[in-house]
Amino acid sequence: MxxxxxxxxxxxxxxxxxxxxxxxxxxxxxxxxxxxxxxxxxxxxxxxxxxxxGETAMVIVGAPAYLTRLGVPRTIADLDRHDRLGFSYVRAADGWPLRRDGETVVVPPVGRVQASDGEALRQLAIGGNGLARLARYTVRDDIAAGRLVPVLEAFNPGDRExxxxxxxxxxxxxxxxxxxxxxxxxxxxxxx
Structure with a gap:
């Protein structure tokens, strides 16, 4: 920002x-x-x-090569087979909130890599190391350029940070x- x-x-x-x-x-x-x-x-x-x-929307993104290799998640359950990049320090949120059938489900970011910095998570996602849930303004240019692809938008709760x-x-x-x-x-x- x-x-x-x-x-x-x-x-x-x-x-x-x-x-x-x-x-x-x-x-x-x-x-x-x-x-x-x-x-x-x-x-x-x-x-x-x-x-x-101000405030920003949140979005789950992955690199096209990563999604080709592991598949595009279509359901919340599909996240079980994906590396979910997360922050390595305690944040107020316990995980990624997603909406299913009007209920909020929180999916923990579990995977091989965690980072203490949002820019590091962005770079890891671009590099094909997993999915990341980041502020939309952080990845807006990457989405426009095709470096990252939003996934599970149908389950996005629309929360704002x-x-x-x-x-x-x-x-x-x-x-x-x-x-x-x-x-x-x-x-x-x-x-x-």
Missing amino acids: LAPVLSDFLARYPGVTLDIVQTDAVVDLLSERTDVAVRAGPLKSSRLVARKL DFHAVHVGQGGPLPARVRALLDFLAERGTVA
Whole structure:
């Protein structure tokens, strides 16, 4: 979400410098001396202030070569014969929610590979290492280019993953650089 808009932010605010750390791990903003973090998914209760930036749909994808080799899953039960790439850290969700007969079924991501980073999961899926459930904005270009193919869309529950900017500060004044970044990200926040 950040990379495509940071050039515009830097052009608008030439006096602000950025030190960007990309990780899917939850960073302790105080101990890491971090002004702002962008977090996807449900937020845990904390003393941080959160500002919703947008939301995105989720999609299960696989590489064409992988799907040719193992078959395109047509039912939830078909997932049993597939490597399901997942995150290697505990997330708020226990697995992949899917809808069947009006009920939600949660399928755990079980397979040979897990990663702590969404971009790593994307690359693993493109490389034919399994199916991945990722934010649609993350894989939109890959789907358009044919590198990844959505699967089990009939079972997609239509859930959306929120993303927020979080920062320290309980209503006190924010440094101008933090306020500028928060306002800019909120202005550019998208629903994908």
